[in-house]
Amino acid sequence: MTAFYAEHNKAFVAVDCIVFGFDEKKLKVLLGKRRMDPGRGEWSLYGGFVDENESLDEAANRVLNELTGLKHLYMKQVAAFGAIDRDPGERVISIAYCALINVKDYNERLLKEHEVEWVEVDKIPTLYSDHNMMVKKALTLLRKRINSEPLIFNLLPKLFTLTQLQSVYEAILGEVIDKRNFRKRIKANDMIEKTELIDKYSSKRGAALYRFNKKMYQEESSFKL
Amino acid sequence: MTAFYAEHNKAFVAVDCIVFGFDEKKLKVLLGKRRMDPGRGEWSLYGGFVDENESLDEAANRVLNELTGLKHLYMKQVAAFGAIDRDPGERVISIAYCALINVKDYNERLLKEHEVEWVEVDKIPTLYSDHNMMVKKALTLLRKRINSEPLIFNLLPKLFTLTQLQSVYEAILGEVIDKRNFRKRIKANDMIEKTELIDKYSSKRGAALYRFNKKMYQEESSFKL
DNA sequence: CCAAAAGTGTTCCGTCTACACCCATGG
DNA sequence: CCATGGGTGTAGACGGAACACTTTTGG
Numbered sequence: 001m002t003a004f005y006a007e008h009n010k011a012f013v014a015v016d017c018i019v020f021g022f023d024e025k026k027l028k029v030l031l032g033k034r035r036m037d038p039g040r041g042e043w044s045l046y047g048g049f050v051d052e053n054e055s056l057d058e059a060a061n062r063v064l065n066e067l068t069g070l071k072h073l074y075m076k077q078v079a080a081f082g083a084i085d086r087d088p089g090e091r092v093i094s095i096a097y098c099a100l101i102n103v104k105d106y107n108e109r110l111l112k113e114h115e116v117e118w119v120e121v122d123k124i125p126t127l128y129s130d131h132n133m134m135v136k137k138a139l140t141l142l143r144k145r146i147n148s149e150p151l152i153f154n155l156l157p158k159l160f161t162l163t164q165l166q167s168v169y170e171a172i173l174g175e176v177i178d179k180r181n182f183r184k185r186i187k188a189n190d191m192i193e194k195t196e197l198i199d200k201y202s203s204k205r206g207a208a209l210y211r212f213n214k215k216m217y218q219e220e221s222s223f224k225l
Numbered sequence: 226m227t228a229f230y231a232e233h234n235k236a237f238v239a240v241d242c243i244v245f246g247f248d249e250k251k252l253k254v255l256l257g258k259r260r261m262d263p264g265r266g267e268w269s270l271y272g273g274f275v276d277e278n279e280s281l282d283e284a285a286n287r288v289l290n291e292l293t294g295l296k297h298l299y300m301k302q303v304a305a306f307g308a309i310d311r312d313p314g315e316r317v318i319s320i321a322y323c324a325l326i327n328v329k330d331y332n333e334r335l336l337k338e339h340e341v342e343w344v345e346v347d348k349i350p351t352l353y354s355d356h357n358m359m360v361k362k363a364l365t366l367l368r369k370r371i372n373s374e375p376l377i378f379n380l381l382p383k384l385f386t387l388t389q390l391q392s393v394y395e396a397i398l399g400e401v402i403d404k405r406n407f408r409k410r411i412k413a414n415d416m417i418e419k420t421e422l423i424d425k426y427s428s429k430r431g432a433a434l435y436r437f438n439k440k441m442y443q444e445e446s447s448f449k450l
Numbered sequence: 451c452c453a454a455a456a457g458t459g460t461t462c463c464g465t466c467t468a469c470a471c472c473c474a475t476g477g
Numbered sequence: 478c479c480a481t482g483g484g485t486g487t488a489g490a491c492g493g494a495a496c497a498c499t500t501t502t503g504g
Binding site for chain 1: 228233234235236238239274275276277278279280281282302303305306307308309314315317318320
């Protein structure tokens with residue numbers, strides 16, 4: 001079915017990470033300037049090569065951990081990119097991975113060390129190679145999945161107010177939605193539980209804190225926002 | 226951001242094709258027995274290595290053309306597979322591609338030459354390596370997209386009856402649906418046009434033939450079944 | 451006392467679903 | 478003349494969208 005190995009060429013295989021975070025009511029992506037050739041100085045996603053003793057997913061996890069200091073992040077493969085000249089130096093196939101993190105969890109020292117910063121999704125500059133396409137595709141996927149997968153909670157602390165949840169939702173979709181309708185939908189979802197705790201930072205009156213019941217999701221395994 | 230090339234390993238990069246067709250009221254996949262080691266004799270998808278002078282998409286198109294003799298097929302990337310030992314011989318990263326073809330268009334001689342055959346999607350045997358995962362993922366994608374992308378027409382001739390269209394739809398989703406409701410939805414879709422032609426093969430009375438207006442889709446670029 | 455965010459229901463409209471019978475024709 | 482697949486409408490249920498005012502309290 002497939003021809004023999006020896007007749008064929010090998011290529012470098014890399015992963016590139018689109019790391020989304022939510023802060024100041026905006027959806028943001030981690031971007032940095034390349035510190036190596038080719039493309040030194042250009043804005044770029046953070047990535048790395050896939051090692052011989054790790055799978056693609058493991059490589060993406062390792063690279064994300066290097067970058068953020070965090071483990072067990074929400075992470076999904078976006079797509080493989082393999083245009084012939086996507087890397088000007090060598091033939092490199094890159095697998096794009098999308099990750100969602102709670103900005104408050106990040107290790108600020110590591111971000112400085114890696115010279116990356118949070119950039120609002122609608123202020124993304126021209127990026128190295130095909131990285132703009134990667135971000136675009138990741139964002140499209142995110143928008144498609146937000147209503148049927150509980151991914152939104154990865155962008156928030158464990159306890160959150162409904163106003164925060166709605167802000168994230170609006171930031172991802174890029175449109176404002178009705179508060180009463182949104183809350184009606186939340187109430188219809190068993191997995192989003194009201195706690196007895198009150199958040200006093202965001203308002204004078206105080207807002208109820210909610211949490212996502214992950215165990216209930218693992219049992220039901222269907223989610224609807 | 227990324228380390229230097231020389232410190233890293235290269236891998237073989239391949240494409241594997243999940244080719245769907247529709248025949249005898251069933252959704253089918255092209256499968257064959259591997260004619261090479263490792264895995265000789267095991268059921269497998271058809272695939273090939275990515276050459277140094279072609280992109281991933283080009284490689285998938287070339288491999289599909291080798292297999293079917295057809296060009297410009299509907300084709301979408303499914304995902305990249307990169308478990309360490311997914312190929313027992315060498316480190317091989319494989320990008321799975323899903324294609325949809327009209328079974329009547331195929332070149333039967335080529336299929337025999339490649340020793341592949343059409344297998345019903347719910348009778349798929351255990352396949353080589355991670356190929357069962359590839360098929361499963363492709364099928365999941367197909368089901369998700371069928372209502373928002375005009376992909377179903379790729380499984381039918383240019384002219385088709387509504388009963389045929391409904392059969393394909395049911396075969397993909399794996400459930401029977403109501404004829405009147407289905408036809409109501411079709412009528413609500415401008416891009417599916419009734420022609421003056423009558424098909425006399427499928428029934429004594431004869432059934433109106435319809436076609437999909439591709440140009441209208443390219444202008445509107447939103448599709449709803 | 452007032453600014454700022456939290457919280458709360460109802461009505462309307464369009465969409466989806468369930469459901470059964472007549473039609474045309476070739477053999 | 479009858480078996481086979483083609484073709485058609487309506488009523489009820491349901492879900493999504495629009496819409497505005499009251500509450501609480503820190504400063």
